[in-house]
Amino acid sequence: MTLLIYGAYGYTGELIAEEAVDRGVDTVVAGRDAVETEHLAERLGCEGRPFDVDAAAENLDDVDTCLNCAGPFVDTYEPLVDACLDTGTDYLDITGELAVFEAIAARDREAETAGVCLLPGVGFDVVPTDCVAGHLHDRLPEATELRLGFDPDGGLSAGTLRSVIEHAGAGGRVRRDGEIVDVPTAHRSRRIDFGRGERNAVAIPWGDVSTAYYTTGIENVEVYAAMPKSVERALRVGRPAAPLLDVGPVKRTLQSLADVAVSGPSERRRERGACYVWGEATDGETTVTTRLETPETYAVTVDAATTAARRILDGDQEGFHTPASALTPEFVLDLDGVEGFRDE
Ligand SMILES: NC(=O)c1ccc[n+]([C@@H]2O[C@H](COP(=O)([O-])OP(=O)(O)OC[C@H]3O[C@@H](n4cnc5c(N)ncnc54)[C@H](OP(=O)(O)O)[C@@H]3O)[C@@H](O)[C@H]2O)c1
The missing domain is CATH 3.30.360.10 (Dihydrodipicolinate Reductase; domain 2)
Known part of the structure; x- marks a missing residue:
């Protein structure tokens, strides 16, 4: 099962890519800059795949899950979601952008038909x-x-x-x-x-x-x-x-x-x-x-995104999901150093 991380040489993407490789996930690092992508791939000892979001479909065919770390997500989510729906690839991202959540939620039925899970917001937000x-x-x-x-x-x-x-x-x-x-x-x-x-x-x-x-x-x-x-x-x-x-x-x-x-x-x-x-x-x-x-919050983002990606790789969720709907509300308690729920 292969995870492709897009925007992998950005600050957060790189931390997540390091963590995914450390956890033994079969990882492909990707981004629009060929030199940055290849440098990172070499450092982490995994495959590097440079491409623009507009060329996503031809680059997602052989991967199971795409984790988008390239923000602002309003600029990147749509071509990547389109490509995921075309290729039967699950889509995750670390957006916190309200408009992006709403736009992806509107594609619930398409995702169910395609047998694809759309799960935005797997960072500290939200x-x-x-x-x-x-x-x-x-x-x-x-x-x-x-x-x-x-x-x-x-x-x-x-x-x-x-x-x-x-x-x-x-x-x-x-x-x-x-x-x-x-x-x-x-x-x-x-x-x-x-x-x-x-x-x-x-x-x-x-x-x-x-x-x-x-x-x-x-x-x-x-x-x-x-x-x-x-x-x-x-x-x-x-x-x-x-x-x-x-x-x-x-x-x-x-x-x-x-x-x-x-x-x-x-x-x-x-x-x-x-x-x-x-x-x-x-x-x-x-x-x-x-x-x-x-x-x-960034430590939570790295842990949550990597853990969520792994669960989606192993799972069979379809349609639009939020973190708690895809992974249960107790998911947060599985993350390193999280304490709760303290109920009143
Ligand atoms: N959910 C959360 O809690 C959480 C936590 C941390 C970060 N974030 C969000 O995650 C995003 C990344 O944060 P960061 O700190 O890692 O930022 P960053 O270091 O600036 O990295 C951004 C990455 O996205 C790529 N990118 C941006 N626009 C692109 C486009 N149109 N096409 C292709 N690639 C594009 C950049 O590539 P280039 O260098 O080639 O432009 C870079 O690899 C931000 O939107 C941030 O708000 C969310």
Whole structure:
């Protein structure tokens, strides 16, 4: 059984490719740059296959699963999904992009007909929160509202912060009565105990606004991230991008993460970081809560993506799936260093 990793010489793709080879998975590394792809293949002692996403079909014929690590995924998912459907190849990716989840979910029937599994979001976005959603739904199947959130130790990663800033101008998103609706940026905030005392938390337009609905059927979903009040105020008054970078805490966070923004977190940071994940579901009368503690978000991404790819290689899932629907909510507990579920 062969796994092809596309975007394998990017920061995250390379970590995942190393891990897959270490775990003995028959791995092909791929990407659009021939020199980078061949260098990596040589270093890892596996096959390298350079190609553009538009030429994916002729390069996927002999592989069982394609794991797409080439983001922004809005630019790469479609030709790769098309090629996977054409060649009967299972498709996974590490997107967190709401629009990409929705577009792939819309291809559920095509995937069933082709006997192919489409499983986006097997990184930190959205494995832990999606498993929390599935776990809460198992505990309260009649829940009508779901709230999910996360609090990374040391603040939001540069990548996460960049996404929040980039999307600030486009407003927020929540799911209401089954539909994804636009709301003002940072339209809601509350105090949440993610697992290490109460923090200020702000609603953000995260991937789970799409995926949690497919996992649970719960029609009202909001996602929160822990952030300082000053950042919340800046987001709310509609100061995206540049002006926001002048807000003290944001600027300090970005400065302290400057190296991360360029090349991703260091090995030391990946080993030492942590993240606190929380979820709450209610049917209006009963409310259930659960919490997880995970390693640093990139460490979770590498472990989750590699473990998910291996399970899909060995499994027979078909159609569109979320991590918890394909792999069960307990999947997150199989990842290294994850502790939970801490139920209330
Ligand atoms: N789900 C999660 O929790 C999670 C965690 C980590 C990262 N991510 C996401 O994963 C993606 C990769 O992150 P990263 O840190 O590894 O970034 P990176 O180091 O910039 O790597 C991006 C990779 O994608 C390739 N790529 C980009 N656009 C492409 C296109 N149009 N066609 C073909 N290849 C293309 C790049 O190739 P070139 O160098 O040739 O452009 C490179 O190999 C990002 O979107 C990031 O947000 C998600």
